[in-house]
Amino acid sequence: MNYFMKILAEHVEKKFRKEWVFRSFSYTFESGKSYALTGPNGSGKSTLLKILAQYSLPTKGKVSFLSESNNSIILDECHRMISFAAPYVELIEEFTLTELLNFLISLQALPAHINLVGFQDYVEMRPDQGKFIKNYSSGMRQKIKLGIALLAEKPILMLDEPTTNLDEKAKNWFYQKVNEQKERLIIIASNESQEINLCQFQISILDFK
Ligand SMILES: Nc1ncnc2c1ncn2[C@@H]1O[C@H](COP(=O)(O)OP(=O)(O)OP(=O)(O)O)[C@@H](O)[C@H]1O
Known part of the structure; x- marks a missing residue:
């Protein structure tokens, strides 16, 4: 995971039909630093985050992932470098x-050493083992999403509205x-x-309207 990288956004613009978001x-993001994309509801934070993750395309401009020596990284490789959690990304x-963790480990989205007990300790929850994800509360599901993103050994961590549905204790946990994630x-x-x-x-984001 000690993998220094940069995300370079160059003159990125987004329009939906006739509406400019x-x-x-233009901005350069670097490993070891943390960035908040701020703005009121509907200002374009999620849209920009998805473009920076290269999950969606800008109308104009370019996003590139660069290695420490400024070599451009190909798209497939870029997606392997990100852990992304958002209310609209479902489990x-x-x-x-247990099935979810094993599935994510098989996709290398989580490291192989993660097990149920270790994960439950990390997210500070110990629900019934046979429970399906759909039967967890919305706050518990959000905590699982965050736990997966935080434990993934990927250089980039992207989170959209991370404390949605979390109570005070869970927010403080998050x-x-x-704060423990210093290198990403x-x-x-x-x-x-x-x-x-x-x-x-x-x-x-209001500075880019
Ligand atoms: N697929 C889409 N098609 C058309 N318009 C869209 C689409 N996705 C987002 N928008 C519009 O782009 C604008 C920015 O939306 P976005 O979800 O990025 O804002 P946000 O800052 O994340 O909002 P919130 O704080 O409410 O989550 C809004 O006007 C939204 O309606």
Whole structure:
């Protein structure tokens, strides 16, 4: 995981039909630093985060992932470098937690040493082992998503509204766990002050309208 990298956004613009979401967004993100994408509801945080992850394309401009020596990284490889958690990214609801963890390990989305007990200790939850993911509460599902993203040994951590549905105790758990992640390149899209304050750099999307 000690893999230094950069995300370079060059004059990135996004338009849906006739509506410009943002214009000329240029920024360089680096490993070992954390960034908050801020702005009110509907300002374009999620849209920008998905473009930075290269999950969706900008209308204009370019996003590249660069190695420490500034070599460009191919798209398939880029996607293997990201762990991404968001309210709109669903877990596989028909699995139990054990099945989900084993599936993610088989995809190399989680390291092979992760097991059920270790994961439950990490997320500080110990529900019934036979329970299907669909029967977990929304806050528990969100904590599982965050646990997976935090434990994935990927250089980039991207989180959209991470404390959605979390109670105070779970929020504090999350803040502590993010603060332990020193080497990764972290981008959090949020309009919650405590999530924003976790990050070293704040980028207001309203500056790119
Ligand atoms: N697939 C789409 N098609 C059309 N418009 C879209 C699409 N996705 C997003 N938008 C629009 O782009 C704008 C930005 O949406 P986005 O979800 O990125 O905002 P946000 O800042 O993340 O909002 P929130 O804080 O409410 O989550 C909104 O006007 C939204 O309706």
